[in-house]
Structures are given as structure tokens and as C-alpha cells.
Amino acid sequence: GDGSAPGLAIELMESFTAQASANRIVLEAALSRWKIPFEINSHGGLLALGHPIGASGAVLVSRLMHRLHPGQLGLALIPSAGGLASALLMRREWSAS
Numbered sequence: 001g002d003g004s005a006p007g008l009a010i011e012l013m014e015s016f017t018a019q020a021s022a023n024r025i026v027l028e029a030a031l032s033r034w035k036i037p038f039e040i041n042s043h044g045g046l047l048a049l050g051h052p053i054g055a056s057g058a059v060l061v062s063r064l065m066h067r068l069h070p071g072q073l074g075l076a077l078i079p080s081a082g083g084l085a086s087a088l089l090m091r092r093e094w095s096a097s
Contacts, residue, residue, distance in 0.1 A: 007037025007075040009067045011060045015043045019079040061088060068092035
């Protein structure tokens with residue numbers, strides 16, 4: 001790499017497949033257009049790794065926090081029934097070392 005901070009890290013819950021697919025298409029189109037590098041679910045989807053009832057959002061945020069490098073932005077997205085969704089944009093400010 002060139003030493004620059006990695007792009008946007010995204011954790012996207014895929015429990016409602018149609019909604020998650022639509023979100024992914026829109027994200028990929030927008031971020032590519034704006035030339036923002038990004039990775040979506042770089043360590044696999046949440047359903048494959050575990051989908052605890054009532055804690056999926058907490059798992060998304062925890063996974064995202066562990067992926068971020070200092071100064072990097074992260075986006076956690078979780079759909080819910082009826083076409084609703086929640087999102088959290090975060091930035092890691094410090095190094096754990």
C-alpha cells in the first residue's frame with residue numbers, strides 16, 4: 001500500500017436478503033462513483049458466523065470496531081422488517097497498542 005488509511009469498512013447484516021442486496025448495490029454504486037475505497041463484510045457475512053436473536057446489531061458493531069484502523073471510518077447497517085433499517089457511522093480515533 002501507499003501508507004494511506006484504508007477505505008470505508010462496512011458490516012452489512014444480510015438477514016433480509018432482498019433489502020441487503022439492494023443496499024449493497026446502492027453502496028457499491030455510490031462509493032465507486034465517489035472513488036471511496038471500501039470493503040463489505042471482509043470476514044464473511046454475519047449469518048454464516050452467527051446471528052444471535054436480539055444481539056445482531058451489537059455483533060455488527062463489535063466486528064466493525066475490531067476491523068478499523070486508527071482514523072478509519074466504519075459503517076454498520078442492519079435491516080429490519082417492513083423495509084426499515086438502522087445505520088451507525090463510526091471512526092476509530094486511537095490505536096490499541
